[in-house]
């Protein structure tokens with residue numbers, strides 16, 4: 409019986425289903441989806457920096473149009 413494999417979403421290499429990291433490109437991969445392609449793990453640090461950047465921009469606009477002229 410062959411070892412169960414999934415595909416890396418980054419480089420399309422075949423890796424074992426339960427591996428957490430691609431053997432070929434060394435990127436983190438999640439469990440396989442319905443097409444047997446590994447899911448990309450959620451990037452919390454990217455999400456957090458995007459939220460901080462968006463929040464800072466929103467506050468800047470608020471400061472520019474609301475607080476500055478008082």
Ligand SMILES: [Zn+2]
Pocket residue numbers: 416417418419420421430431432433434435
């Ligand atoms: Zn890969």
